[in-house]
Amino acid sequence: MFCKKCGAQLNEGASFCKNCGTPVSRPVQQPQPEVKVQPRVTPQPTVAPQPEVKVQPRVAPQPTVAPQPEVKVQPKVEPQPTVTPQPRVQPQPTVQVQPRPVQPVQATPQAPQKSSTGKTIAIILGILALIAAIICGIFAANGGSSNKRRDREDEIVEDEVDSTAAEDAVRTLMIYIVGSNLESGPYGGAASRDIKEMLKADIPDNCNVVLQCGGAKEWENKDIPDGEVTIFTIRDGKLNKEKSLGKTTMTQKGDLSEFIKYSKENFPAENYSLILWDHGGGIPIGFGMDELSNDPEDFIYDYEIRDELDKAGVDFDAVIFDACNMCTLEMGLCLKDHAKYMVGAESYVNNKGIYYTDWLGMLDGDAQAFSEKIVQDYMADISSDGLVGSMSVIRLDYITDVYDAYINYVGDIADNVENGGFAAYAKARGNCGSFEGIDSVDLIALATAYDTDNASTLINSAVNAVSYTESDFAYGHGLMVYCPFEIVEAYDIGREAFVELNYDNEITDFYDKFVSAELSLMGQSYVSSYGGDWYTTAYADHVSSSGGVSSNSIGLVETDDYYAVELSDSDWEVIDHVALTVAVESDGEYLILGQDYTYQTDSQGRLALVDPEAWTFVNGNIASYYCVDYYSDPESEEWSQMGYIPCTINGEGALLYVYYDDKHPEGTIQGYTTYDFDTEEEGSYLYDLRSDDEIDLVFYVLSDAGDTYYTTMDEPFLASELELSYSSIDLNEYTTLGYYTIYDVYGNEYETDATYLGSTDAV
Template identity: 30%
Template sequence: MGRPLSHEREVTGTGKRVLGRGTFTSNSGGSRNSSGGGSPFGILFVIIIAVIGVVTGKTDIINSLLGGLTGSTSVNTQSQQVNVQDLVSTFGSTAASSISGVSNAWSGVKDNRGKLDRTVNENAEEKFYKPASGDIVTVMVYMCGTDLESKYGMATNDLIEMTKAKPSDNVNVVVYAGGAREWKNSVISASANQIYQIKDGKLKKLADDKGQPSMTDPNTLVRFIEYCKQNFPADRNELILWDHGGGSVTGYGYDENNSNTGSMNLSKIKSAIAATNIKYDFIGFDACLMATTENALALSDYADYLIASEETEPGTGWYYTNWLTDLSNNTAIPTLDIGKRIVDDFIDESNKSARGQSTTLSVVDLAELKATMPSSISSFAKNTASYIENNEYNKVSYARTASREFAKSSNIDQVDLVNLIYNLEQDENNPTIRSVLGVVKYNRTSSNMANSYGLSIYFPYKKLSKVDRMVQTYGDIGMDSEYTRMIQQFASLQASGQIAGGGETTPANTLTGSSHGSNSGSLSVADIDSLISSLISGSISSESLANIGLDASSIGFLQNRNMSDDIIRNYVISNRFDASKLQWSDIDTTPKIHLSEDEWNMVSGIEEKMLLDYGSGYIDMGLDNFFEFDENRDMLADKERAWIAIDKQPVAYYHLSTTKNGDETITIGRVPVILNGEKANLIIIFDKEHPKGYLAGANTDYDAVQTETVAKNITEIVQGDRIQFICSHYGYDGTYLGEYKIDEEYVVGKNTPKVSYTIIQEDNEITYKFTDIYNNSYWTPVLKSK
């Protein structure tokens, strides 16, 4: 058991923490898927401090400092705008966003939220469903309850919402229920999968399936659809898949009773839908992360509309009562009106029940998508490939890292498609952007989301090991071949940059004074050329592959990139970050890092890590995106040594996202814990209403062995909850020692745990993680507290 960390006093303005000229990179909430003295630079730093005070929520620090310098505790919003412009003028808008991790709301492309678009593209085929009075409707709900039900009763809550809808003889709501070890109601059995009908405000059992077949097996979905087709023939069919989701790579579903069967990927979803020969009014995913370009393409032959979320969903999911009542009142109601009601109710109810969680939901016209998107995606892919082939990989890398990323801590590599294209092309009238905005007929998000336009897309960066799997899926669903080749090119160049860079994901070596895990400053051109050649040829060692997260079974993309070996070798040799330059100067006064303009151009992210000396090694306190620059563009070290605390207990904290939306800046971070005996993340949010931060809740942290889907829940922290704060720790020799428990288990009392920043009094060391354009990580030498 770890000892408690001291918390002698909360931060009240004993130092400065500023974003500065180059705050370089860095988006989860809970989910339905399934982290002294005044400024020597006078008014210049007052301006910069004003910005970071809003970004971080550290108003105690900032207001005290501002009061000391200016006689006022107010934050000047005009100064914030000036400083943002300084960032943009120095690095360019895309690089500044990437490096700082601060997303400017709806930058470049006009916000499309809350605007119902009834226009129809002239090239789109006619819809499958043609409304007529007196239509019979069958709503099929494929409800894999999983731990959302067994732990929290979320499926039962949604079933209750369905029973409260106005009944109609023309509307049949049929539910296939299974996948949960326990159901929080007295009707549904956990020993067998069953089919129910919502009838007269009650749940009526219709049939038992044979035992508990996996709900991520497409054959199970086919059997349910065939049952509905035979027993509830209809003029209008709607299908909803309810559970966790994992996006384009992972797909749908986690069956708690058949956890070894994995999820149902897009290929299997498409094959199941195709096998039943039914055309749907809409197919909806009451699951996380399924509003993807790939999913929409896969379903475009079988439904008029897709209703799904780009981001993770709160466990409460859709709200069913109102839209089912609307359908009962008029079975010929336009689908866009149903979709708008579903989206509005979901966002509004989530704002009430999952306060602070990032939420998205959109309605996508699949007929229009089928007519317009393939050619526009192909054009976008060709343009992007030309950048990669013509020595502008860094431009693509910056565009990717600056884009709105979903389920960021889960590294699923999904980004908003419009935001990605704009970051690359800087043209809001780009044909592909217009095409995407045209097919998204209705889109809404929570206020803490920006640059989320309704459709995401897979773009590799965090996990290159998934590229081959995605390429296989692309072949199965008919994704554009130009896009497939382009991501293989990008991944090939990135992998080559990683194999030559020699970065490290942990600060283990820098703790012992080693060379920050970097080969990039010492390898000769011949060495790098040899490394890249062996990677591309497949002759490289398994150990070297493992160092960049790959193995022999996941490097097929290197052979299908349609780009010469020489282009790759020459680019990496000419564009590499020399981590040997990460040396502190002026250590005894104001420690700083100096890099040339060319060297800064190789940096895509900076984060601060604090390590505490606990007597037998170091406790890892996470990663935050705070740092500062002086007027010479040198990065200055953190003198303040403050960190996140919960009820005055310093904890490991990881920054996830910062979004600037008008006059409000919203920052989200996570704290790893064991909550009531299970791994989870506490979600910390700073916003205009809570500038000092608040604990929004927790979401489940699944082990990859259980499921690759992302947790679809945000659990409220209530009295009696048991919280064990955890972190990583290292020996003095840099050896990773695994998980460390901070203090004794914490039991929540009557009051909600309070979030604060606390100055750390223990012996501590800080280091900065620099990320290059290939996603290599390098660490500065540590700076010890005095």
């Protein structure tokens, strides 16, 4: 087998070419034969607030081109004064959307029945605002678990005994647990469950395990005082209280360094390792949400962790993050003078978190060995529940090489963008895959999506630094970098890290200009609110005048069987992604099926407004589904998609998150968030489903009077009975309505008129 880029021979099972670093293509699963399925829903209306509805009435296809819609700037969420673990996610999938493999199901659902009358035809636009909801904090839920599902009601009660430090200790493991809302509250207990796993471990006698627990208003483990900070040790399966620090903090200056110094002084050893446990997000979010602090959202930034390690004066063989999104180039640069290995996740860390029991038995061994075991156990543990994630081991002695290669790579980008390449880079950056709610991307995915003279060097340096990695994400290769693009409102905070880390001017100057251009495209109010003294007016004005999709292209063209959107080659060059919204008629009302990042083109390359070929089903019934992120690897053609299904769980509003990829073509449930359908407020925590949770599907409906409301299917089922599929669907017997939303790289959003959809057979 040979590399298709440079021709070098590849080793069997290789993921990357050793010569040029190009990812090795993998076979893509083909769709299954189509089985025609009829949608089945039985909505029971419950009146909701009635948002403004944009109605585009159309009784029958018109012989003339439809009016042109107004070009709108894609809205962005105003950030909070301090960046929190809940930044907004803007999905950035590739334009060349590949259809998801279809798994046929045998079902013959019946059409929804309604008593309403009328012929009003429209598509609800207001409800789709929830697609851009903040979801990073949702996926920031971490915690540990055994392979068996754990109950929230479990308590840990251990007798307090005097601790004894190991004589001639080989290693002292320091575990810094900022409990936060991951521990407190009715759905918390994540830290206590992890401690329970630690107590089950066969920890070698010549090793010390020291914990500092705080940052939470209440603890499930009743041996840990609520609202205080306490130091414990683990010996012989017992949790031993060493010292009470009282009502103090864990995320302020000196907190972490004092714990490290205390642990070294009282539990000396040949080697030291450190675990940081809580919420995370890399730049510009940081680590640690302390509920006992005057400002719980005052996280510890990456460079502040570096400063704490400087104060402590302790070198570690491994620094381990049981927290989301901390496996970054920036964090590696902060740790390189204090540690040999960094262990962490590019992606969110699932509620189950690191599984502690087995690898703690390896503490007296090699740090690389137990670091790899951490990754293996975590990935196996979440996989047992159908969850997806990633985790890596990084060799920090290679991190400077990665940084040097990144400087040269960014220099290439800067030159190209300065010479009219803004759209090409923005489009590539948007197709690097999205780790929910952060503005960092995988280094290898970035260098693959946007190739330059120095891209292969960056890829090779990253491959060398990633000692071991496992990832369920096609765009996850082990190490990511802060690459401002989605959450530019927070750049002023993120830029502080560039300054504190003494970043090369090549990097800082480029992002100053690039973010200036993005803010300018968003409007003067954004420039005034978020543009610092780094804002570059001349470059921003130049990009702002570069254009976008021609508004003349968005009008509907009539064919014999359907309407179409004719786009030019220059339009496609600046299109970021396309979404189709679909509704089905029932007794004069329209049941909204949701929005998917998919489209079909006809023989002339036009966007065809036709019925979708497949949709998401739950237990054989069509479900409402909203995509929030799509990715397709340009080399391997691997793909992934994340979205949610509106529902009620135990009678309360919820969004059930679903992940699709080559390995999960039918989809796999990742958990649910709470959701208020009246206020459209979404919770910030991703909960695991329990087998006895009662689920009922929810749909939005556009009434014959032009009002909107939501309704349940009124056929509840248990979570243990949930069967998910992505299946072929035949809507030919129904009247369907839909429209395309087109997003360009300049932040503009274009919508076609809502119109009748033609048959998919017509194209």
